[in-house]
Amino acid sequence: MVESGTSASPDMGHPGGDRPRLDRQRILEAGAVFIEEHGVRQLSMRRLGAELDVEAMSLYRYVPSREDLLDGIVESVVDELYSDPEVYVEPRYGWQDYLLRLAHGLRRLAVKHPQVFPLIATRPAEAPWVRPPLRSLRWVESFLRAMTQAGFSNEQAVEAYRAFSSFLIGNLLLEVAALGADIGPVEDPDPSPSRQADLTDYPLLQELQDLLSEDRSKQEFDAALDVLLDRLDGQLG
Amino acid sequence: MVESGTSASPDMGHPGGDRPRLDRQRILEAGAVFIEEHGVRQLSMRRLGAELDVEAMSLYRYVPSREDLLDGIVESVVDELYSDPEVYVEPRYGWQDYLLRLAHGLRRLAVKHPQVFPLIATRPAEAPWVRPPLRSLRWVESFLRAMTQAGFSNEQAVEAYRAFSSFLIGNLLLEVAALGADIGPVEDPDPSPSRQADLTDYPLLQELQDLLSEDRSKQEFDAALDVLLDRLDGQLG
DNA sequence: ACCTGAACACCGTTCAAGT
């Protein structure tokens, strides 16, 4: 939050290798960018250091370990949700509007960070009942408050929270996986038709391949979200 | 499939360090066991070699790389589904019975291999439309055949395939994550109440903590599966 | 106060060499 850049200090105008001093947030953001570009597997302390014009060892001033670095990156990416103007922490137009906005905000996050999202989905959370992708106590509290204030019982609110997170993980993880990069090596552009899956034994797959390859993520997501909201609405009865 | 043990060869009776000769399947199974015991992070070629009483380098005769090893482990675990007597590759009592059995078989797999399941969910598949956890062409073909034979249109069958896989990933990934181990370090039994999440700022979380900590996975799973089947049934008209 | 060099214990992987 502290503006530190505009002071009258006599610094040169970044002629190429002038690094703006290390800090934790800068490291986490660089990490997120690196993962999006090269995949998690490629992220090493040494390479991330190089990216920041610094020796790997310097990172340890701000990040206790590589594992903690990954957790920090996940947290930092998920926190982008707070600056999404379309998503409200406090419901404004009812619980359905709240859930729709939250779901779409998380989908935007996933699509923006397809390589980081699998980490969001699979890294251990701070409590077992903190279910990704709502990885912060504050969002869970916000969710439960929205629902109970709307008239859901405590039990129903918790059940809705579980159904909502399962819905998001299932849909978004498979959507980003299909985005081609998947989680994974990222290597091997391999334009050879070498492993073009032999479908001779699978006539139906062969017939439906075009249909299967269509990208219907957005429609599926909205449809499944609709079904979920309807189901929850029915419980309000 | 070949019985090789009972021959009259003069081998001693495994006095402790007698290894039954290396082969790919044995390596994959040992890998799955190792991951379940220590987590993926801990799995190195050298340690897996040691587990098999062999130098790491020997593994490369059967497995091209560590990445391929992980893929092989995933495939080998998923293939256990074929020997689940409750799951039918060919539907016998209608599509709903088929889907129920398939879903429950995959859930048993996930619960049996909580540490491997996240890999099943996130490893890149052989084609973008092969959606985990149904990671094999044969199962996708089986699924689509079951649905089209039951009267679903091609489009509806593909849509059902997508909805079914999203449902499974979302529910099962979150269920195994809650199983405590999560994917993750596995280390640190850390019985200190050090990071017992400070809930003072989150009154609702505090109030609902018991409710949130209850394990309702089985019920949720069955309920969500029911909703899904109902929805599909509605499309049959 | 912040960064680095050198060092340690470990990796994945290759390959020539052993039996």
Place this chain on the structure above:
DNA sequence: ACCTGAACACCGTTCAAGT
């Protein structure tokens, strides 16, 4: 035919040392 030793290039992490 199957396994290994030695070697290479890379890791994560620690710590005493530099500025």
